[in-house]
Amino acid sequence: MPRPTIAIVGAGFSGTLLALHLLRRCPEAIRVTLIERNSAFGRGQAYATGNPSHLLNVPAARMSAFHDQPNDFVDWLRRQPDAEALLAQGFVPRRLFGAYVRALLSEEVKRPENDGRLELLRGDVAGLSKTEAGLTLAMDGDRWLPADLAVLAIGNFPPEPPPCADADFLDGPLYLPDPWAADSFAALPPEAPVLLIGTGLTMVDATISLLDQGHRGPIHALSRRGLLPRRHAATAPRPAPVAALPATLVELVRSLRGEARRAAAGGGDWRPVVDRLRPFTQDVWQALSPADQSRFLRHLRPWWDVHRHRMAGPVADRIEAARASGQLRLHVGRIQTLRQEGGIAELTYRRRGDGETVELRVARVVNCAGPGCDYDRIDHPLVRSLLQAGLVRPDPLRLGLDVTGTCALRDRSGAISRRLFAVGPVTKGSFWEMTAVPDIRRQCEVVAEHLAGIVRATLA
Ligand SMILES: Cc1cc2nc3c(=O)[nH]c(=O)nc-3n(C[C@H](O)[C@H](O)[C@H](O)COP(=O)(O)OP(=O)(O)OC[C@H]3O[C@@H](n4cnc5c(N)ncnc54)[C@H](O)[C@@H]3O)c2cc1C
Structure with a gap:
């Protein structure tokens, strides 16, 4: 029986991390094919910058690729030249994080048990179609790859052009x-x-x-x-636990403002008030009504962004x-x-x-207006072809593509795909905060576990 194949389109942080988690969770008889159109696997847009002044905007101590091994990135940094100087900075150059993710991928490629289980493929996926047996990915106009499952990890897109420009x-x-x-x-x-x-x-x-x-x-x-x-504070006090989570926009704004005022009155800082919501942001987002979500995007998003992403x-x-x-x-x-x-x-x-x-x-x-996320207007051959074929649809808020809680894509009619998934910023409509490494790494673990379950059921 041929090995079930999971094709991952895009080898930035999301796609690479998903591949690593799949290899850890899936049965031996699996093939994970990681496809990237650029030469550098594991970097993606954010970590490809060669400029050492482009620093991470999350402290190194929170940038481990693994939720359950929080020191992994810091331990890797300790093994690099100038480790002491780097660690003293707290916020290290982004290119080093790219090197770390690449190192994780290389280790995985070298493991003898992954021989035949992990394939890195250079190619630009321009289309994808359903077949009787599964899926076929079309690459570079003349290559076709059969797959049982496919995951879009295609990341962010350039900003939309200013509407009034000639x-x-x-x-x-x-x-x-x-x-x-x-x-x-x-x-x-x-x-x-x-x-x-x-x-x-x-x-x-x-x-x-x-x-x-x-x-x-x-x-x-x-x-x-x-x-x-x-700006980030020089020293970040540990956020206190959250007492109760807001379920409406009014409650969210009231609690953030109230707690920030109380913190300031006690000589404290607003940052821990924002940071303590981090592990719960997706739950809060999903608890908001669609009307509240739209109101948040219309009126509060710029304020949220500048306080949350510092x-x-x-x-x-x-x-x-x-x-x-x-x-x-x-x-x-x-x-x-x-x-x-x-x-x-x-x-x-x-x-x-x-x-x-x-x-x-x-x-x-x-x-520099921020990533374009209205998929109806994104000029990306794969996105255009998937939309035209009706295999995917934009989410109602126009933040990405419409996915379920386990990241299965919904087609034009709203039907949930059994074979097609997405991870990373593509899924922002359902989860809102799916931008920073701590959020994406958690999502990749959850999706890997789900896909491994599907594969195990197929092999049984
Ligand atoms: C400039 C910048 C700085 C950031 N800084 C931080 C930070 O300091 N800390 C933090 O936590 N988060 C940061 N982020 C956020 C976050 O880490 C990234 O958004 C995250 O890396 C997203 O990874 P991704 O793999 O989903 O997307 P991307 O990195 O965009 O990768 C997508 C990959 O898919 C490939 N691809 C796309 N289409 C195809 C196709 N059809 N066929 C084959 N390959 C394809 C692309 O070439 C690309 O390599 C930053 C984001 C940006 C943009």
Whole structure:
């Protein structure tokens, strides 16, 4: 009998970790095929950065790949050159986390018992179809891979383009749609003014990259509310246990505000108030009604994001220094027009508060507005083909694809697939916080356990 095959599309953190957990939980006679279109397995978008100033925004002590081995990443760091200096930092360069995940994968590849159980395949999956026996994945136009189960671990997508931009501008050389592209700031004169759309962590990364390459010109950052991610505290007090979990948006806001006020009145800090909700965020999200979830996204999301996803101290210091020197300038408002005029990008925006129209003229516009997640508008061949075939559908909140609690994808009619699953940011609609490593690693464990159960039942 042929080995049941589980194909994982995407070998960033989510796909790689799922593969590791599947190998630990599945019977011996299984094949896990991990497929990645880029050359580097195990890094994905977040941990591929070569820039040592791009730091993790979660302390190293919370970045273990395994929920039940919390020191695994720190122990790995201890075995690296300059371990003491790295550990003293608390927030280490993101590329080191990528190296750690790759090291975990390499160990797994080398294990004799995984011979024939784990396959790393370089390829771009462009389509997937159901067959009588299972599934077939189409790769690179001329390769087909049969599989019994498949898991989408395709991660985040570039931000959506600003709606009011002139179409020629979006196709032109002054607009950079992908803030993570390696050549984003190549050939940018050091004195040139730049506009970053967005004021979140992606803008922070882009600003750090500009400062690192010696950029001296003005860096404008624009968003509707102008909210900057807060900084991590130098020492984080242990969050107290949560007494009761909110079940409505009103209760959530009331409890967060009340507890933060009480903490401040006692000379404490708001951060543990946010952090103590972390292990329960998905339960709270799922307890909210659809109307409350939509209200949260419309009104509270930017506030949640800047308090929940914070900047490492050294990064925050550089951002504050750039603001204090006047090089980094925050603008608050809504873009009205964006076009190219004689080799310069011209933007107008309506300023929040007084409604004044403000004009900016810059050499480059970089879209740092955060990952695009409306799958109806994402330009990704596999996503387009799955939607067209009706094998998947966007979730009602337009945060990702519609999945069940065990991450099975729902098709166009809402039917639950027995063979097709997803992990990572793709599943945000159902779980909301499915961005950071601590959330994804837990999800991968749960999904691996579920898929191992399906495989065992198939073999029985
Ligand atoms: C810039 C950035 C910094 C972050 N920093 C932190 C941090 O400090 N701490 C933290 O906890 N979290 C952080 N996160 C969040 C989190 O860790 C990531 O979002 C997480 O790594 C997501 O992993 P992923 O594997 O789901 O997606 P990705 O990393 O995007 O990986 C998806 C992979 O799928 C591949 N792929 C896509 N489509 C196909 C296809 N059709 N065929 C084959 N391969 C395909 C891609 O090439 C890619 O390698 C950060 C996120 C970003 C974007």
